[in-house]
Amino acid sequence: MKLKKTEEIFFKFLMYISVSFITASLFLIVFSIFYKGLPSLSWEMVSETPKGGFYFGKEGGILNAIIGSLYLSIGATILAMLFGIPIALFMNVYLRKYNRFVNGIRFFLDLLWGIPSIVYGAFGFTIMVMLGIKTSLLAGIITVSIFILPIMVRALDEVLKTVPVGLFEASLSLGSTRSETAFRVFLRQTIPGLATAILLSFGRAIGDAASVLFTTGYTDHIPTSIMQPTATLPLAIFFQLGSPIEEVRSRAYSSALILTIIILLISVISRIVSAKYNKHRIKF
Amino acid sequence: MRFLSRKIRDKSSLFWMVISLVILLLMPILLAVGLYLKSLPILQEQSFWDLLTESDWKPMQGKFGFLPFITSSLWVTFLSIIIATPVCILTAIYLTQYAKKRVLAIMQPIIDILAGLPSVIYGVWGVLIVVPFISKTVAPFFGLQTSGYTILAGAIVLSIMVIPFILNILIEVFRTIPEELTEASLSVGATKWETIKYVLLKKAFPGIISATGLGVARAFGETIAVLMVVGNVVKVPTSVFDSGYPLPALIANNYGEMLSIPMYDSALMLAALILFGIVLLFNFLSRMAIIRSEKNQ
Missing domain, CATH: 1.20.5 (Single alpha-helices involved in coiled-coils or other helix-helix interfaces)
Structure with a gap:
């Protein structure tokens, strides 16, 4: 005993x-x-682009990478939403009766979720070479959106699954079409869930380095069109950390701090949103 | 009129939904076919088996042996899983069986933030903490000298990265085990620990294996964090204190500059295809096992 x-x-x-x-x-x-x-984090770091000699420790900041990352992640998230929201709604409104098929799609999405982003990056680069496209913001946005699409659909799907059947039937019996039911009832019912799904995808997009390594390139300027290459935060950290110069390396640490703060902010926001989620929901 | 425009809107949104779904379903097939076509040139020149088992990597001379990269990947992956799995099982048991609800409410955000941190941040942390720790503390303890950029450093960083991933699945697995089972065991006089040991773990075993398999897939494809701490030396590693060069790092380090050397891009695409295949296989088997065990319950 x-x-x-x-x-x-x-x-x-x-x-x-x-x-x-x-x-x-x-x-x-x-x-x-x-x-x-913290020690090397300054206003200059977040408000200026790299000046001459930046990579030898002279003045300048990483505004190019911050803006570039925001452009890239916002673009990729919007593009993924354009396809992701319809897919998730289609699965949960139109295909409601075909359970086996929907579960098959879910299984497929789970498989896609696991594919490493470097594979997408390498594949994206090959396509670009084949089509003769140079590294650009657009190429990055497309690659990243493909990579976050399964994540977004699956996250949305998890919320849409919980919408009660009664609501679906009530909406149809009042004479709305299926697409009205999908976009006006289902989507509205799950807006907080939609917000967390978007934030989750956005977080993935802004933090991933392997998929943008060959597709977006790197530049010291803030891009003015989507056909130009752009810097991104993860790559800014990665490149600066590889430098033999102490000042440049310490800038890599403060760039990492900036990225960490962004990620923590996203996490806090999505926590607040999903806390509200349970308040405003029609329950049956 | 109004009815007609509603009808058109209904049809056109259905059309867009179907198109989106078709694109999503075609994407991985396109990916696989594309990778295969690009790696065909090297596969026609050398046999797949030779490529896998050769350890000579000299692209300039047309020698592409993947053995150093594959063994490095295997070392880093399995070492990290060996560290991560016991920690995850113990934590999942604690959080689902012993802990008060409040503890779980505190731990859930911690797990989620760990899962959300970008891999480059893990890499920076590895360079700052793990690498010096190995070169100054761990290696001297064993009477060895290294720079710290080793298989072990990669495995430690990777294990922290896969912990939230495996843990979240395990918590789900333990939660889906019906309470009647554990209650029945408790009512015939078994202690809490005996119930966990003989009932819960036995029931959860397929789930634990699946979670581990998914962890392997996740770890195998991780690129930047591992690349930053593992040393990137082309050599078949023989100990955890050797430097390694995993497959994803090979692709990431060489992809930009490969166009001028013949067969180089084909070889790297083959590396991506191998990565894709292995990750997909592990994911597939693990997900199947989860579905199977859910059906049995």
Whole structure:
């Protein structure tokens, strides 16, 4: 009897260690990025583009990468929404009766979610070479949107699944068409869920480096058209960190801090939105 | 009139929905076919088996042996899974069986933020903390000298990255196990721990295997974070303190400049195809196993 108790205590001890390990990892990561990034974070960093000699430690900032990343992620998210929202609605409004088929699509989406972004990046680059397109914001937007599409559809689908059948039937019985039911009832009913799905995809888009490595290129200027190449934050961090010069490396840390803050902000916003989600919902 | 315009809108939005779905379904097929066509030139010149088992990588001389990259990928992936899985199982048991609701409410955001951090941030953290830790503390402890940019560093960084991923699936798995089962076990006099050990873990076993499989797929394709800490030396690694050069890093490091060397782009596309195939296979098997075990319950 005593042995049994010891065993349980031992494993409970291991559980505490595991939980602390995970918690400590997060705090260690965030803390070390803040600790290293804060000293060289300045107004200049976020408000100016690289000046001459920036990569040797002279003045300038990474505004080009911040704006570039925002353009890229916003563009990719909008493009993904254009396809993603109709797909998710189609699955949950039109295909309601064909459960097997919808589950098949879900399975397929889960598979797509797992494909590494470097594969998309390499594939995107090959297509560009074939068509003779140069690295550009547009190429990046298309590649990233393909890569976040399954994530967005699946996240939206999870929320749309919970819309009660009664609402669907009520809407149809009042004489609305299926597409009106889809866009005016289902989508409105799940606006907070839609917002979190969009934020999730946006977070993925802004943080991914492997898919933009060959498709968007890198430049010190803020792009003025979608056919121009653009810098992105993850690549700015990656390139600056590879520098042998101390000042440039410390800028990499503060760039990492900026990206971390953006990601934390997205997380906080989507948490607030989904907390409200449960308040404004018609329940049956 | 009004009725007609509603009807047109209904039809046109249906049309757009169908088009979107078709594009989505065609995308991976297009991807696979494209990668295959691009890697055909090298496959026609050398046999697939030779490419996989050769360890000579000299693109200038037309020698493309993938063995160093594949073994590096396997080392990093499996090491990271070995670290991550026990931590995830223990945490998932704790959070679903022992912890109060409040603890789970605190842990869920922590897990979500870990899952949302970009891989380049993990890479920076690896360079800042993990690499020096290995070169200054771990390696001297074993009487070795390294720069710290090793397989081990890649595996540690990767394990933290896959933990939230595996953990979220495991929490789901433990939650779907019906409570009557554990209650029945408790009512015949088993202790809480015995119930977990003999009932819960047994029931959850297929789920645990699937979650691990999905973790393997995720870890195998991770690029930037691993590339930043693993050293990138073309050599078949023989210990965790050796530098490695995983497949995704190979593609990421060389893709921009490969056009001038014959067969180089074909070889890199083959690398992408191998990556695609392995990840898809692990995902497929794991998802199938999850569906199977859900049906049995």
